[in-house]
Amino acid sequence: MLRRSFLRTTALAAVASIAMLGAAHAENPILKIGFVGVTSGPAAAWGTSNQRSMETRAAWINETGGYDIGGTKYDIEIVSFDDQKDPKRAIAGMEQMAQAGIHYVVGPNVDDGAAAVRPVAEQNDIMYFPYAFPKELYTAPASNAILGMVANYQSGPAIYKYLMENNGVKKVAFVAGNESDPLSQRDSGAAAARELGLEVVSDSVTYQMDTTDFTPVLLPVIQTAPDLLVLSGVSPANAPQLIRSARELGYTGLISTETAQNAAVLAEGAGELANGFISVGGASTPDLASDMMKEFVTRYTAMFGEYNDESNTKVYALEYILATMAANPAAIEDIDAFKATMDTFEAPNPFMVGDAKLKYVGSSSFGQKRQVSVPLVVNVYKDGAFETLFVAQVD
Amino acid sequence: MEQILANGLYLGAQYALIALGLTLIFSLMNVLNFAHGQMYVFGGFVTYTVVAQWGLPFIVGLMASAIILAVMGALIEVFLFRPVIRKSKRDESTMLLAAGIAFFLDAVILLVFGEKQRGVPKIVDGVFNWDMRIIMPYDRILIGVLAVALIAGFIALMQYSKTGRAMRALAQDRMAAQLMGVDVDRYSMIGFALGAMLAGLVGGLLVTITGINLGMGGPTSIKAFLMIMIGGAGVISGAIAGGFILGMMESVGLTVLAAYGDITYLVIFASLMVFLAFRPQGLMGKPWG
Structure with a gap:
């Protein structure tokens, strides 16, 4: 009798917990952010590090109650599309984002893909964050692309x-x-x-x-x-x-x-011959990484089994999108509000120690602020890890 | 010039080994195995996992690649190619199946081994330097020698073993071989397994030199097809000749044509088109001479 009662109570408690969990989840509206980039083929590492960075951060945000934008907590959903490094597929991906009502997309990863999606993005009010360097994407009259890294x-x-x-x-x-x-x-x-x-x-x-x-x-x-x-x-x-x-x-x-490079890949492929190799990195060297960056690396590793050093740079795009929306909640649906906010936007950089800021730059290169300010961290590889050679700022 | 020749010979040895498996499968079953490059990549990842992840000796990784790919090849032949060949007389059916297997293996490799470039630490340190005329790391020399040894072993197997004779008979005339009592199904399976095993072995060998990544399958298949087109599809000696010719052309082109940009493969493809216009069957002609 006691056993049956215990089982019933436990079952009820479990059902109630699941229901409450569902209710708690249902409370937060969903904010969809897109990713269009290459996650298969020879360049898969570039896009995969983007996608996984976004998914890691989104899961972290959702786990801790959502992202506060204008007093409303949003759960973040990442909608991904593999463009296979093919401009035609990149266009299809961006059209898919438009059909899903998404206004903010990270990617594409390469020049021709980024150039190809421009008309689709502009016609469908999509701001996109390419990892591609052609200046015409970021100089007027273009205004929807924001360079996601240092060129x-x-x-x-x-x-x-x-x-x-x-x-x-x-x-x-x-x-x-x-x-x-x-x-x-x-x-x-x-x-x-x-x-x-x-x-x-x-x-x-x-x-x-x-x-x-x-x-x-x-x-x-x-x-x-x-x-x-x-x-x-x-x-x-x-x-x-x-x-x-x-x-x-x-x-x-x-x-x-x-x-950007990956220390583990260098270690496996070149061993000590890679010592002294200089590359551009992000903020994960021990002397620069904040506690939040360290936790991001831990969560990424737990989620995907292995961290990718390229994500030191790619962690930023989603954070910029969300932080800019938090600065002006109208930007959730109105990309003109987003653009207007970019000119004055400034927030603490959560991934670096010190007083580094998140802000949009690019005035000297593009004549308008169409680039995220990520630290130009120049790394040197030594014995399986990167060390900071020097740090500079763009613009 | 010595360096160019040394590079060409090294490239040729590895290319010939890649082409051997492809040409064997073609000669036995008239199947263009578009998944050959993916099998090479799979073999490389298996060796990587065994050596770099599990810390076991390189030879164990190489054997694991050989066994796993042989089993994979046998299963693919028995459960995929055999029923298709039985039901369809059209060559494009097996071509489409092979292309499908290539895509499938790409997806499996991405899921199982991930998107990153992988490599196994050098198995031999040091660089051979002959008065700055030939510079060749010892590990490349070792891999080149192993590749040549494997080619020699494969030729010996085909020439002197009962299995090899049966496969040669199959390649020459499938119907006649069957009438003479050769178990066609059995030797087709063994041939496919052997071809896949060779792809896996090359992947395992080269993961120590070039590393391996998800995207290497397609281009490897294309190069292998180039080689057997040069040498003659379905001919063992043709695959070896094609491999060494392609390796030498690549080495010479990359040095001599370097000043004009990346036109080496443009020249190779153009030369191949002209060559095939005059000799469409390749250097060594039809299966088994």
Whole structure:
């Protein structure tokens, strides 16, 4: 009798708990944020780190009661679309976002995809945050795209100048994959290097993105004996192999890139040969990461099994969208309100120690504030982890 | 020049090994296995998991890749290709099936192994340097030697074993082989398993050098098709010749044409089109000469 009563009470309590949980969830309206980017194929790491960063942060927000916008707590739902790095699919993805009534989309990850979705975004009142560098996306009359990271034409000169002053770099060589993003990054990087007074000893060597042996690719580059070898727009998949081949060919100079990389991938692919490799990162080096950033990394790792250092930069886009809406709740449905708020928006940067701010920048590069202000953290790889080389701000 | 030749030979050895599995399956079953590259990637990830994740010796990883891919190949042949070949006389049915398997394996690899580039630490340290004329890391030399040894072992198997003779008979004339008592189903399965195993072995070997990632399957298949088109589809010696020719062309092109941008593969494809216009059956002609 006692046992039956206990079971009944337990069952009732369980049903009541589930009902209350459901009720608690039902209390919060859903705010949908989109992601259109590449999560399959050779460049899957770029988009996957975006999507997982957003999903990690959304789950965290929902778990802790929702995001407060104008006194209302919203649960965040991430709606994702894999564009497979194909501009046609990126357009389809953006149309799908429009049909779902979504006004804020993170992505696409590459230049041609970002350019392709522009008409769809503008016709359907969508603000989007590409990880692509063409200036025409961010300069007037364009106004719906917001650059989600630091562009190579902003980080490149800063890195070259630092290495000229601190390491005596005089000769630089560029090597790039034969795709639009790496090639445009190579061209702008070489132009910036020349402007700084560096001698560009090689900038014509390119490689197929599916290259598996970089020794023949790098042989003519290494023969020009550069002080600095720049891997323009290099993907995390190719970086370790390029570094390894360069070192195995006897190259002892500096190697750098303006893209974000992953320490674990470098460790596995190049081992100690990657020591000294310079790349652009985010805010997860121990000396820069706030407690919130550390918790983000912990939650991401728990959710997906392994952290991706590229997310140090990609954690920001969703935070900017939500924080800007919090600053002006009308922006939830009205992107003009969002745009108006961007000019004056400022909030504490929760992912960095110190008094870093979230704010929109880009006036000097684009003539209008169409870029998120993420710290330009230049990292150097050493023994399986990144160390901060220097920190700068764009704009 | 010595460096270019050394690079070409190294590339050729690994390419030839990739092409062997593909040409074996084609010769036995007249199937263009579009999933060959994905099998290569799968093999690489298996070795990575065993060596880098579980900390076991490299040879164990390599054996695991070989066994898992052989089993996968056998299952694919028995449960997918065999019924399709039995029910459909149209070649495109097996081509579509192979393409479907490629997409399926891509999705499985993404789910099981993730999207990141993976690599296994160098199995041998140090670099061979002959007076700056040839620079070649020892691990590449080892992998090149292993690739050549595997090719030699495969040729010996095909030439001198009962299984090899049966498969050669099948490739030459399927009907005649059947009439002579060759168990077609059994040797088709063994051939497919062997082809898949070779793909897995190359993936396992190269994960120490080039690493592995989700996107390498498609381009690997394309290169393998290039090689067997050069050498002649379904011919073992043709696959080996095609592999070494492609490796050498790539090495020479990347050095000689470097100043003109990334036109090496443009030149290779253009040369192949001209070559096939004159010799559509490739260098070595039809299956098994």
